Amino acid sequence: MTDQPQRLFAAVDSLLAAVDGGTVLPTPAERVRLREAAGLTQAAVAQALGTRVPSVEAWEVGRAEPTGERLEAYRRLLEGLAQRHPVPAPPSGSRPATPLESPAAPPVRASKRTVTTPHTVPPAQDVSRTPAPALPKATPAVDSPFPNGPLAVLDAEGTAYCPGGVLLECPAATIPQLADWALKQSGLGAVRLHRHGKDSDPLIVLTAQAAARFGLPPALEDRRALRLADNHPVVRELACAKWKLTRRGFGPWARVYRPAEGGRRQCVQLAVLPWEALDTRTWGSAGQLSAPEVAQVLGDYATRLITPRGSAAVCGLELMTALRPPTRPVKDPATDTWMSGPNAGALTQAVDPAPPEAPDEHPVVAARYPRGHQRTLAEVLDEEAFEWIRDPEQLTDDECVKPFAVGIDVNMAFAAAVNRLTVGLGAPVHANRPRFDKKMPGSWLVDLSHIDLDTRLPNPFTPHGLRPEGPAWYATPTVAYAAELGYEITPLEAWMRLESGSYLDGWYTRLRDAYLATMERLGVSAGMNEADFLAAMEHHKDTDPAQAAVLSAIKATVKGGIGKLRERPQGAGYRPGERWPALERPTWRPDIRAAVIATARVNMHRKMLKLAATGLFPIAVLSDCAVYLSDGPTPLDFLPRTPEGKPLPGGFRLGVSPGMVKHEGTQSLMWAVKMLDEGHNPARHIKGTDAAAGGE
CATH class of the missing domain: 1.10.260.40 (lambda repressor-like DNA-binding domains)
Incomplete structure (x- = not known):
């Protein structure tokens, strides 16, 4: 080299x-x-x-x-x-542009004194913002209420780096002063995603040096609560300045606020990088990047999805609310004044789940069963993703001569599952022996154990892929699939939600657009042929590590947001049967989580069934990944085609869009058989080179 x-x-x-x-x-x-x-x-x-x-x-x-x-x-x-090709001479009377200045770019006012971008703007000139390419909710224009974008990353010298190369001067010496500056002088924030929603609060990200400048410790001593002690000087400074903290206190993601003033929110979000605000499981190595790079990564995420305000799970849930706010202004005809009313199609109030939908800790379970009771599948809804392996004894002679085990993975499987999914919006209503209606969201007690399916495929009615042993609770998508397969459905009992809608449609659309835009930045576009797609996917994360971090965060937002719909109680002091804070959210909805997971699992089975009709059966399935034996090392070597050479209709299709599949990994036949013999799932390990170890 x-x-x-x-x-x-x-x-x-x-x-x-x-x-x-x-x-x-x-x-x-x-x-x-x-x-x-x-x-x-x-x-x-x-x-x-x-x-x-x-x-x-x-x-x-x-x-x-x-x-x-x-x-x-x-x-x-x-x-x-x-x-x-020098810069063309300007018209007579106009100021000539410098060689490093964009003649067409409008100036952005950075602060009271002019601050320059070191790599683009010479001293004594305004900072220019480069227009972003077409993406969902592009970077705000200069004449927007938030000309400097949604966030800034602060260094030790008081320089705030914003997306697009904008630099601001931040004179704050304390956290209360920083909050005042962010609200009144910075020009930071983001316009609401729905006309009945709220503008996003400014986000200030503190580097390790900036955190030390404001008196914050390099690490949090309380590793359980992950927050500063209430008597810490910074917390006391905030209280003295009449700023308040939310229930989670001053931690890696801290929100400080004052009561609304003149109808405007007074709230600032802080992210502390040395306290691992950017979790490596979500953001990769983004937390180790320079301040300008962090600003661009978080700015891209904010522009395409939402301004970060916590973990990926928190962002996923906040995005749901931002796109479908629970309330809207309505006029009271009696007083002719405006008041807050429910927003049609949204989750408008917190509701308790049906008993089978509730986790064991929930009060409705404690009220129904004695303490220590172990609920059976006839008492609890168990809609989870597949984790199944085929019995090695079922492998045929034809399969055993195929030298490769090839894994395929569904892109954004849970996001694809929410597309056009009808979910319940209100409280559940109980019914005995109702007639099944596939358009009615809810939970159904049904016996599907009589349905005889090919055991070379996972059974679609259980997460473990084995036949059910008797009556069990299922979400509507699972029961609807049994009816789709041609079987008679006779529910014994149901909890139905009479009010329903496509609550997550907008959520899916925004996530899909953000995902596709980011993949295109990484060199993978929707128009590629299959061979080019596979080649591009081999190294797409190496093309631009910053965009790879954005991609990782988008994916984590999907899974985390769905998981957050059934957030469990946290804290050592919790006792089963007590209520916990998450239950007071309209978006605490385990029934919606169950419906999404059931839909993703059914979608997976439907496609595997199409391949089975051509004689292809998986040897392992884990959530959205399936492993097949193949004559060659790539999915193109085993995915079936029509006589015209096109992908099999209804089966797995290679491509970047949500619901299509990518190559997850390839190992040898002997490796796969050894995994099966040892009871390990090849789908869990097929991606890594250390998979032969077979560890969980």
Whole structure:
């Protein structure tokens, strides 16, 4: 690799010769101007620099910057193009633009004193924001109520880095002063996602150095509660300044607020990076990036989904509420005044679950059963994802000569499951021996044990994939699938929700758009053919680590948001049978969680059944991943086709969209058989190179 710089420079010199013979880069808009002036395509630049087109696209919109050798090579290219294509002379009487200034970019007022972006703007000039590409809820315009975007990352010197390269000066010396600045001077925030919703509060992210500057410890001593003690000086400072903290206190994600003033919220969200606000399971290594990079990662997430305000699970739940607020203004005809009323189609109030839907700790369970009672499947709803392996004795001679075990994974399986899903909006109503209605959300006590299905497939009515042993509670999607398979359904009992709607449709749409936009940034687009898709997926996370972090967070938002619908009690002091805070949320809805998981499991089985009709049976299934034996190492080697060469209708299809599948991993036949013999699930381990260990 020692000749890499020379090879890159030679490629750039060759490119400059074709069109006509430091460390500071021009603004993104100027990069585009120079390339277009030379008649070069992004593909030509990417080829010369030994990178991919999506990376060049990201550089040209300011969402990423080249590093290392490519930074030097890209600068060399732009300098060469600038000599051949200088900035056109401005009209008479106008101020000329500098070589590093975008002539078309509007200025953004950063603070009382002008603060410059080191890599784009020379001293004494305004910071310019580069327009973002078309994405859901794009970066606010300068004339918006929040001209500087949704958030800022603060360093030790008082510089606040915003998405898009905007820099602000923050003079605050204490956390109360920081909150005042964020609300009154920063220009931070985000416009509401629904006309009856609320604008997003400004988010201030504190780096380790900034946290130390404000007197915060480098780590939280209370590892159980994850919050500062009530007598900590910072907490006392907030109280003295009349700021309040929410119930979770001052932790990695702290919300400080005052009563609304003039009808406007006074609330600021803080994220403390050294306290692991950016969980590595959700954000990867984003918490270790520089302040500008963190600002861009979180800004992209905020622009495409919602301003972060906690864990991915919290964000998933907050996104539901932001897209379908529980209330809206209504006029009281008696007084001709406006008041708050329920918003149609939303979850408007907290309701208790039906007894089978409630977790064991819930008061409705404690009131129904004696303490210590172990509920059976005839007493509890058990809708969970598949975890199943095939009996190795069932492997046929034809299967045992296939050398590979290939895993396929459904993209955004739980997000795809909520698309057009009808869920209950109100409290459950009990009925004995009702007639089953597939359009009625609810929980049904039904005996499906008589249904005889091929044991080479997991049984769709249980998470473990074995035949049910008697009557059990099921969510509507599971019972509807039994009816779809042609079996008579005779419920013994039901808890139905008479008021229903597609509550999660908007949630799905926003998550889908955010996911697809991020995947496109990583070089994977919806229009790819299958071979190109598989090739792009091999290294898509290496294309842009920052965008890979955004992708990870989007996926975690889906799973975390669904899981949060049945949040269990937390804290050592909790006693079963007591209520816990989550129960007071309209979005505490275990029945909706059950319906989503049931739909995802049924969707998975429906596609496996289509493949089974062609003689293909999985050897293992884990949630949204299925493992098949194959003659070749890729999904293209076993996924069936029509006589016209198209993917089998109704089966698994390769592609980036939610509900389509990607390659999860490949191992040898012997590895897979050994896993089955030892009782391990190959789907759990097929992705990793250490899978042969067979550990859980």
